[in-house]
Amino acid sequence: MTPWKILITDGLDAKGKAVLSEVGEVIDRNGITADELLKEIGEYDALIVRSRTKVTPAVFEAGVKLKVVGRAGIGVDNIDLNAAKAHGVRVVNSPLATTITVAELTLGLMLALVREIPRADSAMKAGKWLKKELEGAELYGKTLGIVGFGRIGSAVADRARAFGMRIIAYDRLKAAEAITQRGGEPVSWEQLLELSDVITLHLPLTNETKNMLDANAFARMKDGVYLVDAARGGIVDEDALLAALESGKVAGAALDVFTTEPPGVTALVSHPRVICTPHIGAQTQEAQARAGYDIATEIIAALKGEPLRWRVI
Structure with missing residues (x-):
């Protein structure tokens, strides 16, 4: 040996x-x-x-x-x-x-956000029947903005398309033709922020992507946008996200990753319109x-x- x-x-x-x-x-x-x-x-x-x-x-x-x-x-x-x-x-x-696993978790988090599934479940376990309060939204017809259109991003697009979503994508490292070939509609960073009903992140944490979603980025988004991050902590400026949640700019966020892990019971983690999971993207x-x-x-x-x-x- x-x-x-x-x-x-x-x-x-x-x-x-x-x-x-x-x-x-x-x-x-x-x-x-x-x-x-x-x-x-x-x-x-x-x-x-x-x-x-x-x-x-x-x-x-x-x-x-x-x-x-x-x-x-x-x-x-x-x-x-x-x-x-x-x-x-x-x-x-x-x-x-982990391509399939992370893509499936992303769709799961997306559905949990728009239908408020965690809130419904916790209310039922507390003996509450919140049927009239839990009026969610459909994914059908919504625009999904995918940031980072590599293996995982394109796998998310494949699955989201089955829900009848419009797929737009931004990836600074890929040519527009490559995004089109993978089933996305290439857009600029500014267009993605302005057009998306749901934004999901699928890119690494680098000097260029650190705090990529900052206060300026949130300000450009639609009112009532949803955010999913199952990529890396640090891409989202967590203070800016919390402010956007408080103002109503962001209707809800689902986070599998955090700047500090574990993050503890922070204001963001405990926010009623945030779904948190403990970095389980690859955990199948x-x-x-x-x-x-x-x-x-x-x-x-x-x-x-x-x-x-x-x-x-």
């Missing part, structure tokens, strides 16, 4: 672990602290994380044997890519694994199985020096 040592810090599906165990020693330290990671990373050839673990420059500095870092999922904003490049460490992810049995297998095979390819399907750097 090749004497590779592979560290898993945020858990991994059993299928992925089994694949990795065929080529090396696999250590699962789910929940390891940042200090513990710095002390131990020097022993390992590969590191597999999800969104919790922060792979900082200090981790790369201490990881003297480290050859590859794998993200079981899509987003790599918790991995310092500049430090990885400086230390000659490959970074890979598994971008296909099927997605975790796919992510585990995909990242395991990619890590092995990186260790062996073979061609990579999902190389980030």
Whole structure:
């Protein structure tokens, strides 16, 4: 057996672990602290994380044997890519694994918002019958603005189209032709804000996207717009969103991600027109199985020096 040592810090599906165990020693330290990671990373050839673990420059500095870092999922904003490049460490992810799961959650959150499903459920459990108060809205005929029209954004479009929604999309990294080919109507950022009845976000957190939805963006939106964010915390300026909810500009928001996670019981989390879930976008049995297998095979390819399907750097 090749004497590779592979560290898993945020858990991994059993299928992925089994694949990795065929080529090396696999250590699962789910929940390891940042200090513990710095002390131990020097022993390992590969590191597999999800969104919790922060792979900082200090981790790369201490990881003297480290050859590859794998993200079981899509987003790599918790991995310092500049430090990885400086230390000659490959970074890979598994971008296909969670597409369906996140797209389905997005539609679920959208429906929960426009029909006030959580409020109806909590009222019933409290012995209240709020039938006359719960007059929601239909998705049919509404304009859905999708920000970020990659794999997940286009998967959301496919499903929203079945509800009879008009699909408009903004993606600064994609040509209009590419958006059209994926089934969206390309628009500018300003047009998306002004035309959308529902806005959903599907893009990474970067310097360019941080606080992308700020007070100015909310001011340009329709009155009574709905917002869904199952992408990354920090893309939405949470203070600006709270102000937009209080003013009525935003009729409701569904958030699976937050600037700080867990966020605690903040004014935004406890707002009556906000639906919150604890970053469960990728949390299905099927997605975790796919992510585990995909990242395991990619890590092995990186260790062996073979061609990579999902190389980030």
